[in-house]
Amino acid sequence: xxxxxxxxxxxxxxxxxxxxxxxxxxxxxxxxxxxxxxxxxxxxxxxxxxxxxxxxxxxxxxxxxxxxxxxxxxxxxxxxxxxxxxxxxxxxxxxxxxxxxxxxxxxxxxxxxxxxxxxxxxxxxxxxxxxxxxxxxxxxxxxxxxxxxxxxxxxxxxxxxxxxxxxxxxxxxxxxxxxxxxxxxxxxxxxxxxxxxxxxxxxxxxxxxxxxxxxxxxxxxxxxxxxxxxxxxxxxxxxxxxxxxxxxxxxxxxxxxxxxxxxxxxxxxxxxxxxxxxxxxxxxxxxxxxxxxx
Amino acid sequence: xxxxxxxxxxxxxxxxxxxxxxxxxxxxxxxxxxxxxxxxxxxxxxxxxxxxxxxxxxxxxxxxxxxxxxxxxxxxxxxxxxxxxxxxxxxxxxxxxxxxxxxxxxxxxxxxxxxxxxxxxxxxxxxxxxxxxxxxxxxxxxxxxxxxxxxxxxxxxxxxxxxxxxxxxxxxxxxxxxxxxxxxxxxxxxxxxxxxxxxxxxxxxxxxxxxxxxxxxxxxxxxxxxxxxxxxxxxxxxxxxxxxxxxxxxxxxxxxxxxxxxxxxxxxxxxxxxxxxxxxxxxxxxxxxxxxxxxxxxxxxxxxxxxxxxxxxxxxxxxxxxxxxxxxxxxxxx
Numbered sequence: 001x002x003x004x005x006x007x008x009x010x011x012x013x014x015x016x017x018x019x020x021x022x023x024x025x026x027x028x029x030x031x032x033x034x035x036x037x038x039x040x041x042x043x044x045x046x047x048x049x050x051x052x053x054x055x056x057x058x059x060x061x062x063x064x065x066x067x068x069x070x071x072x073x074x075x076x077x078x079x080x081x082x083x084x085x086x087x088x089x090x091x092x093x094x095x096x097x098x099x100x101x102x103x104x105x106x107x108x109x110x111x112x113x114x115x116x117x118x119x120x121x122x123x124x125x126x127x128x129x130x131x132x133x134x135x136x137x138x139x140x141x142x143x144x145x146x147x148x149x150x151x152x153x154x155x156x157x158x159x160x161x162x163x164x165x166x167x168x169x170x171x172x173x174x175x176x177x178x179x180x181x182x183x184x185x186x187x188x189x190x191x192x193x194x195x196x197x198x199x200x201x202x203x204x205x206x207x208x209x210x211x212x213x214x215x216x217x218x219x220x221x222x223x224x225x226x227x228x229x230x231x232x233x234x235x236x237x238x239x240x241x242x243x244x245x246x247x248x249x250x251x252x253x254x255x256x257x258x259x260x261x262x263x264x265x266x267x268x269x270x271x272x273x274x275x276x277x278x279x280x281x282x283x284x285x286x287x288x289x290x291x292x293x294x
Numbered sequence: 295x296x297x298x299x300x301x302x303x304x305x306x307x308x309x310x311x312x313x314x315x316x317x318x319x320x321x322x323x324x325x326x327x328x329x330x331x332x333x334x335x336x337x338x339x340x341x342x343x344x345x346x347x348x349x350x351x352x353x354x355x356x357x358x359x360x361x362x363x364x365x366x367x368x369x370x371x372x373x374x375x376x377x378x379x380x381x382x383x384x385x386x387x388x389x390x391x392x393x394x395x396x397x398x399x400x401x402x403x404x405x406x407x408x409x410x411x412x413x414x415x416x417x418x419x420x421x422x423x424x425x426x427x428x429x430x431x432x433x434x435x436x437x438x439x440x441x442x443x444x445x446x447x448x449x450x451x452x453x454x455x456x457x458x459x460x461x462x463x464x465x466x467x468x469x470x471x472x473x474x475x476x477x478x479x480x481x482x483x484x485x486x487x488x489x490x491x492x493x494x495x496x497x498x499x500x501x502x503x504x505x506x507x508x509x510x511x512x513x514x515x516x517x518x519x520x521x522x523x524x525x526x527x528x529x530x531x532x533x534x535x536x537x538x539x540x541x542x543x544x545x546x547x548x549x550x551x552x553x554x555x556x557x558x559x560x561x562x563x564x565x566x567x568x569x570x571x572x573x574x575x576x577x578x579x580x581x582x583x584x585x586x587x588x589x590x591x592x593x594x595x596x597x598x599x600x601x602x603x604x605x606x607x608x609x610x611x612x613x614x615x616x617x618x619x620x621x622x623x624x625x626x627x628x
Binding site: 183192207 | 383393403412460
C-alpha cells in the first residue's frame with residue numbers, strides 16, 4: 001500500500017464528467033471489477049443483519065471449534081461456539097465505516113491544508129508543509145498507535161488516528177495538483193471575469209481535483225482497513241465483544257496450532273477487502289491517467 | 295462611436311519582488327484610451343506590457359504591487375477601489391483575454407457553461423437564460439453550430455475556436471474596454487488573421503475600446519489607431535500608428551521595424567537584428583535604458599535619461615531625435 005501518495009498527473013488536465021466515469025464502467029473491465037467488488041462489500045455491510053445465518057454474539061459452548069463446512073456453520077465456529085461466517089459478515093459493518101470515516105478525516109483536513117498551501121504559497125506553504133513533513137517522518141502505523149495510545153483505545157479514537165495518518169497524503173496530493181493548475185491561464189482568466197478567490201477555489205479549482213482524489217480515496221481506504229484491523233488486533237481499536245476482523249485474528253491467534261481457521265477466516269476477509277479497494281484505486285488511476293491512456 | 299476618455303494612466307509604477315530585490319516592471323507609465331479606440335502596446339518580453347495590463351486589472355502576481363501613480367477608469371480611481379468593487383468591474387466593464395487559449399479554459403467544464411460564468415457572476419442569470427446567451431454569443435464570435443459546441447468540453451475545441459470562446463466570454467457582459475494580451479501569439483497565421491478580423495469587427499460594431507498587447511508589429515499595423523512602444527518598463531515612443539510606422543522617432547522602434555521582413559520594397563534590405571540582449575531589469579544601465587544597444591548613441595545618452603517629449607507628430611524618449619535629427623538620415627550617413 002503506498003502511503004507515499006499516488007499522484008495522478010494533472011498536466012494534461014483531467015476531463016471529468018459523471019457520464020465519463022460511468023462510461024469507464026462499461027469500457028474498462030478492471031474498473032468494473034473493482035467497483036463490483038467494493039459494491040458487494042458495501043452490500044454485505046448493509047445487509048449483514050439480514051443475511052447472517054446466526055447471531056454473531058450468540059455463544060453455544062456445545063458447538064465450539066467446529067471446522068469450516070460443518071453443517072449449519074459454513075466457516076465453522078470459534079472457541080465460544082459463535083458462527084464465524086456471521087461474525088465475518090458483521091465485521092464488515094465495523095471495518096468499512098471506520099475506514100471511510102478515517103479517510104474522510106484525512107481528506108477533509110489534508111484537502112484544506114493542501115488547498116491553502118498550494119493556493120497561498122509563500123510562508124503559509126512553507127509552514128504547512130513542514131508540519132506535514134513532521135507527520136510523514138513517522139511510519140504510518142506507529143503514528144496511529146501512538147495517537148490511540150494517547151487518546152485511549154476504542155473505535156472512535158482509531159478513526160481519528162488513522163485519519164491523521166492519512167492527512168499528509170491528501171495535503172501533498174492536493175497541493176501538487178493545485179500548484180500545477182495555478183500555472184494554467186484559466187485561473188487568471190476566471191479572476192479577470194470578476195470571480196472572487198473563494199468562487200475560484202470552490203467552483204473552478206476543486207472540480208479539477210476530483211479525479212486524483214477519487215483514486216487516492218480508493219487506495220487509502222485499503223490502507224485504513226488494514227490499519228483498523230491492526231489497531232484492533234493490538235487491542236487499540238474495536239473492543240470485545242464487537243465482531244471485528246482484527247480483533248478476531250487476535251483471539252484466533254491463540255489457537256493457530258490446532259484450529260488455524262479461527263485466524264485465517266478473518267484474515268482472508270481483510271485481504272479480500274483490501275485487495276478490492278486497491279484494485280479499484282489502481283484501475284481508476286490507470287484509467288484516469290492521461291499519460292497511460294491509449 | 296462614443297467619445298471621451300475611458301482609461302487614463304498617470305505615472306504608474308509597478309514593482310515586482312524578485313530574488314535580489316525589487317524590480318520596477320512598469321516605470322512611470324502614462325497613457326490614455328478613448329472610448330471605442332484601439333491602442334497597441336508593443337515591446338519585447340519583459341518590457342512591462344503585460345504587467346501594465348495586469349496593473350489595470352489589479353491582477354498582479356503576489357510578488358507585485360502598484361507602488362505609485364493613478365489608474366482612472368471612467369473617472370474612478372482603480373488603485374483605490376476595494377477588492378469587491380474591483381471584482382464588480384472585472385468582467386463587466388473591463389474584460390481580458392489571454393495568450394494561451396489551450397490553458398485559458400477550465401478543462402473540466404463544458405465550454406458553454408464557462409462562457410456563461412460572467413453572466414452568472416454579474417447578472418445572476420439562471421441556467422436557461424445563460425444558455426441562450428451563450429448560443430447567441432457563440433454565433434457572434436463565429437463559432438458554427440453554437441448550441442452543440444456549447445455542450446462540448448474545451449479539449450474538443452481547436453486553438454482558434456477556444457480563443458473565440460474566450461472572446462465570447464469577455465464580451466458577454468458588454469464591457470467598454472477589452473484588454474487582449476497577445477491574443478494571437480499561440481495561433482496559426484491564418485487563424486490569427488481570423489481572430490484579428492473578429493476583434494476588429496467587434497470593435498467596429500460594439501464600440502468596445504481595445505488594448506492590444508503584442509510583440510507583432512504587423513498586428514499593430516492592421517489593428518490599432520495608436521501605438522505605444524515599451525522598453526524596460528518605460529514608454530519609449532507613442533503616437534498614431536501611421537506616424538510611428540512611417541517615421542519612428544525612437545531608435546528601438548526604428549530597429550524593430552527594420553528587423554521584420556517586408557514584401558513591399560523591391561530591393562530587399564538585409565534584416566537587422568537588434569544588437570545585444572534585452573536589459574537585465576535588476577541592473578538597468580544609467581541614462582537612456584536603450585543606449586547600450588542603440589546604433590545612434592551619443593555621449594549624453596549614457597548620463598541622463600531623456601523624457602518622453604513631442605518629436606514631430608508623436609512622443610519619443612530619445613536625445614537624438616529630440617534635437618531634431620532624423621534617424622533615417624543618421625543611419626544613411628552613419
